[in-house]
Amino acid sequence: MGVEVKVEGLTKSFGRQTIWRDVTLTLPAGEVSVLLGPSGTGKSVFLKSIIGLLRPERGTCVINGTDVCSCSERELYEIRKLLGVLFQDGALFGSMDIYDNVAFPLREHTRKSESEIRRIVGEKMELVGLTGAEHKLPGEISGGMRKRAGLARALVLDPEIILCDEPDSGLDPVRTAYLSQLLIDLNAQLDATILIVTHNINVARTVPDNLGMLFRRELVMFGPREVLLTSDEPVVAQFLGGRRVGPIGMSEEKDQATMDRERAHAEAGHMDAELAEDVRGVPPQLEPTAGLPERMAVRRRKDRVMRMLSSLPAGARQSVLASLTDADRHRYGLTAPLPQRPAPVTSVHGSLHEVARTPRDLGAAFTRRPWGGRR
Numbered sequence: 001m002g003v004e005v006k007v008e009g010l011t012k013s014f015g016r017q018t019i020w021r022d023v024t025l026t027l028p029a030g031e032v033s034v035l036l037g038p039s040g041t042g043k044s045v046f047l048k049s050i051i052g053l054l055r056p057e058r059g060t061c062v063i064n065g066t067d068v069c070s071c072s073e074r075e076l077y078e079i080r081k082l083l084g085v086l087f088q089d090g091a092l093f094g095s096m097d098i099y100d101n102v103a104f105p106l107r108e109h110t111r112k113s114e115s116e117i118r119r120i121v122g123e124k125m126e127l128v129g130l131t132g133a134e135h136k137l138p139g140e141i142s143g144g145m146r147k148r149a150g151l152a153r154a155l156v157l158d159p160e161i162i163l164c165d166e167p168d169s170g171l172d173p174v175r176t177a178y179l180s181q182l183l184i185d186l187n188a189q190l191d192a193t194i195l196i197v198t199h200n201i202n203v204a205r206t207v208p209d210n211l212g213m214l215f216r217r218e219l220v221m222f223g224p225r226e227v228l229l230t231s232d233e234p235v236v237a238q239f240l241g242g243r244r245v246g247p248i249g250m251s252e253e254k255d256q257a258t259m260d261r262e263r264a265h266a267e268a269g270h271m272d273a274e275l276a277e278d279v280r281g282v283p284p285q286l287e288p289t290a291g292l293p294e295r296m297a298v299r300r301r302k303d304r305v306m307r308m309l310s311s312l313p314a315g316a317r318q319s320v321l322a323s324l325t326d327a328d329r330h331r332y333g334l335t336a337p338l339p340q341r342p343a344p345v346t347s348v349h350g351s352l353h354e355v356a357r358t359p360r361d362l363g364a365a366f367t368r369r370p371w372g373g374r375r
């Protein structure tokens with residue numbers, strides 16, 4: 001199983017520009033997480049901080065007992081063997097063919113023979129669906145293929161943590177859907193911890209187990225996907241809805257007067273065209289392709305989320321409970337039927353109303369048992 005990444009109180013600045021401050025989150029071992037955020041909020045900087053390419057001024061990022069923010073170069077070298085990174089543009093060497101690009105980390109970090117390297121490269125190329133493209137140069141293949149080649153290279157050292165910086169950037173929606181499926185399939189096959197940094201809403205809604213968002217130099221939230229997807233935070237609702245009305249402006253954030261003006265405009269019935277699309281709620285999560293193993297993360301996450309259920313906001317809690325199968329309900333000792341709830345209603349400015357606001361009665365819908373054991 002992949003390893004946990006525990007980030008605490010992380011703050012990163014460049015000169016006098018604070019990128020984000022006091023970021024605290026844990027990427028649960030073997031689960032898939034997505035970090036969202038408008039352009040320029042420091043998602044890539046966050047990813048580079050996790051791999052020790054950038055050193056934040058404050059806070060810690062602990063992987064396998066080592067704080068990558070303060071460790072020695074030697075320790076960092078060891079930690080990096082656990083990490084596979086897919087950079088935004090694939091970061092392939094333009095003068096090497098795809099085979100040599102993918103083989104590069106093996107030649108650089110291991111003493112494997114060429115025949116062993118051939119076997120591993122072949123295996124990873126097959127995994128990402130690139131068999132046959134080995135002898136092409138990066139400039140001779142499509143953007144989607146370059147991404148997949150970058151992913152194959154990220155996988156050759158059998159990483160326990162896979163970090164993907166905007167795997168969807170520059171891809172059409174169909175290729176993005178294939179890549180999303182590929183990441184879920186990889187998680188099923190490798191049980192690695194995966195962090196995807198993106199601003200693609202479809203990826204955020206359908207791929208991860210956990211979801212977080214950076215905005216205004218802070219982590220707005222991070223937790224089980226249901227929390228963010230049912231959140232009534234204006235910035236989250238605006239971002240998920242892809243609307244202009246809300247705190248996010250062209251240059252990242254708006255002042256209060258602009259927001260009030262927009263809200264009045266919307267409430268007077270003038271709506272953005274984008275509002276036609278309804279992106280509320282928690283859609284089903286992608287499942288591994290038929291024939292692949294089940295994702296081990298699913299059960300672990302369910303157990304973890306059920307342990308924290310009482311601390312979740314009402315909308316998230318309702319969504320988690322609604323997603324349980326009969327077998328789950330039996331496992332978690334839920335006896336009473338779920339109460340019927342009205343569907344969430346979205347106002348023109350994007351906040352959620354009428355989401356269940358009475359966690360206590362939802363809490364009464366199940367009786368807790370000691371966690372961990374199967375019945």
Ligand SMILES: Nc1ncnc2c1ncn2[C@@H]1O[C@H](COP(=O)(O)OP(=O)(O)OP(=O)(O)O)[C@@H](O)[C@H]1O
Nearest residue numbers: 014019037038039040041042043044045046166199
């Ligand atoms: N090495 C650096 N030196 C100075 N400033 C930097 C450096 N790297 C990033 N920045 C600044 O940090 C901010 C966040 O950049 P980053 O690339 O992390 O944003 P992002 O959220 O990934 O954006 P996008 O979604 O557009 O890729 C930007 O203002 C950028 O100019």
